[in-house]
Amino acid sequence: xxxxxxxxxxxxxxxxxxxxxxxxxxxxxxxxxxxxxxxxxxxxxxxxxxxxxxxxxxxxxxxxxxxxxxxxxxxxxxxxxxxxxxxxxxxxxxxxxxxxxxxxxxxxxxxxxxxxxxxxxxxxxxxxxxxxxxxxxxxxxxxxxxxxxxxxxxxxxxxxxxxxxxxxxxxxxxxxxxxxxxxxxxxxxxxxxxxxxxxxxxxxxxxxxxxxxxxxxxxxxxxxxxxxxxxxxxxxxxxxxxxxxxxxxxxxxxxxxxxxxxxxxxxxxxxxxxxxxxxxxxxxxxxxxxxxxxxxxxxxxxxxxxxxxxxxxxxxxxxxxxxxxxxxxxxxxxxxxxxxxxxxxxxxxxxxxxxxxxxxxxxxxxxxxxxxxxxxxxxxxxxxxxxxxxxxxxxxxxxxxxxxxxxxxxxxxxxxxxxxxxxxxxxxxxxxxxxxxxxxxxxxxxxxxxxxxxxxxx
Ligand code: S3P
Numbered sequence: 001x002x003x004x005x006x007x008x009x010x011x012x013x014x015x016x017x018x019x020x021x022x023x024x025x026x027x028x029x030x031x032x033x034x035x036x037x038x039x040x041x042x043x044x045x046x047x048x049x050x051x052x053x054x055x056x057x058x059x060x061x062x063x064x065x066x067x068x069x070x071x072x073x074x075x076x077x078x079x080x081x082x083x084x085x086x087x088x089x090x091x092x093x094x095x096x097x098x099x100x101x102x103x104x105x106x107x108x109x110x111x112x113x114x115x116x117x118x119x120x121x122x123x124x125x126x127x128x129x130x131x132x133x134x135x136x137x138x139x140x141x142x143x144x145x146x147x148x149x150x151x152x153x154x155x156x157x158x159x160x161x162x163x164x165x166x167x168x169x170x171x172x173x174x175x176x177x178x179x180x181x182x183x184x185x186x187x188x189x190x191x192x193x194x195x196x197x198x199x200x201x202x203x204x205x206x207x208x209x210x211x212x213x214x215x216x217x218x219x220x221x222x223x224x225x226x227x228x229x230x231x232x233x234x235x236x237x238x239x240x241x242x243x244x245x246x247x248x249x250x251x252x253x254x255x256x257x258x259x260x261x262x263x264x265x266x267x268x269x270x271x272x273x274x275x276x277x278x279x280x281x282x283x284x285x286x287x288x289x290x291x292x293x294x295x296x297x298x299x300x301x302x303x304x305x306x307x308x309x310x311x312x313x314x315x316x317x318x319x320x321x322x323x324x325x326x327x328x329x330x331x332x333x334x335x336x337x338x339x340x341x342x343x344x345x346x347x348x349x350x351x352x353x354x355x356x357x358x359x360x361x362x363x364x365x366x367x368x369x370x371x372x373x374x375x376x377x378x379x380x381x382x383x384x385x386x387x388x389x390x391x392x393x394x395x396x397x398x399x400x401x402x403x404x405x406x407x408x409x410x411x412x413x414x415x416x417x418x419x420x421x422x423x424x425x426x427x428x429x430x431x432x433x434x435x436x437x438x439x440x441x442x443x444x445x446x447x448x449x450x451x452x453x454x455x456x457x458x
Contacts, residue, residue: 016431055087061081063437094196110362122194128165138363139160151168174197202236207328208282212308253278254280254283254284259414264315266342273314285330324351335411338412352389417429
């Protein structure tokens with residue numbers, strides 16, 4: 001039984017929603033977090049590039065992914081949410097995108113806009129992309145410049161920023177490109193562009209970033225070969241392929257699971273289990289770091305789902321110590337540094353995070369946002385272009401009491417709300433609305449575990 005596209009939940013414009021976290025009793029219980037954001041975007045896009053029906057269960061229904069669903073519809077695919085909560089995508093095939101008749105608004109999502117730009121770059125159509133104030137401030141030249149190697153042409157604002165108009169290549173060429181920044185979004189955009197270019201394109205990354213695109217391309221029937229060269233990866237994709245639709249289950253997002261897990265580690269007496277969490281090694285660096293800090297973690301029922309390793313993760317409150325996070329681990333935990341910084345504030349001793357300058361071009365400048373928020377909560381912090389260090393308060397506890405600016409960044413909001421559950425005084429975030437981009441039921445799930453959140457004005 002299908003429901004019409006009009007009844008699909010769509011992101012609504014929101015006003016700022018301040019939210020305050022109070023010191024809580026123990027957090028206890030078993031939860032499942034929403035589907036992986038990275039995999040959800042890719043499932044919709046690859047489904048739209050396939051011929052036939054792709055079926056997706058466990059899709060993240062957060063604003064970022066809903067914007068990608070709307071974009072795939074604008075490019076001509078049929079995307080429907082069924083009453084069961086499963087999604088079906090009727091793709092138009094590689095090279096089959098039609099020209100959207102309006103601007104594509106990707107909201108807050110860097111992944112959405114960059115991957116979609118790649119997916120259309122080798123089809124001779126023109127589309128204009130925009131997003132919210134956070135996305136419009138982020139660098140897009142890192143994608144549009146290498147897409148030019150395939151023959152695409154982009155015109156953006158200064159620095160290649162959105163709004164940006166992209167015209168796909170009428171006669172695409174295969175490309176060879178070494179991605180100069182550790183970015184799975186850039187890598188993935190180029191791999192998607194390569195699908196409609198003749199011959200083999202070759203994309204190299206100096207360190208391994210999340211490899212969901214490579215895994216999923218293989219699942220959809222593309223010819224992909226990954227060669228390891230020390231820490232580097234050379235990925236070769238043959239273009240002009242026909243992708244086969246698949247049926248897939250999206251695992252729980254490890255980047256979302258990180259919040260309840262780290263909150264449980266911080267709040268005395270807690271024990272929380274998060275079931276069905278994706279544990280792809282290119283995403284699992286946080287868990288290595290947490291173990292080094294002395295976290296009591298158990299990985300239960302380890303299994304494989306939809307081509308990705310999955311486990312149930314149990315976390316118990318732990319007395320943690322500060323650690324040095326080596327730069328070579330940064331890519332595998334890039335989205336987890338905000339919650340790690342919050343956790344480090346309650347550990348004993350200093351935690352130093354190096355090789356993290358990509359954090360400066362996320363939904364916000366996350367080094368600056370964490371540093372100023374932590375200072376507002378009475379925590380000493382040192383920051384350099386490429387480094388963040390947090391002096392943990394250990395047994396003294398985090399003073400708290402700060403009002404933190406979240407800069408339209410969901411992970412900054414969730415990190416400080418978790419910190420507030422353990423701090424001596426409440427912590428307020430100025431706007432919790434962006435949490436809906438990746439983890440819409442975060443407040444409800446956390447309250448179900450025992451968290452105390454208070455909304456302003458009621
Ligand atoms: C993502 C890649 C990462 C990550 C983002 C999701 C992806 O961004 O921070 O949340 O799905 O490819 P970068 O490519 O900018 O590193």
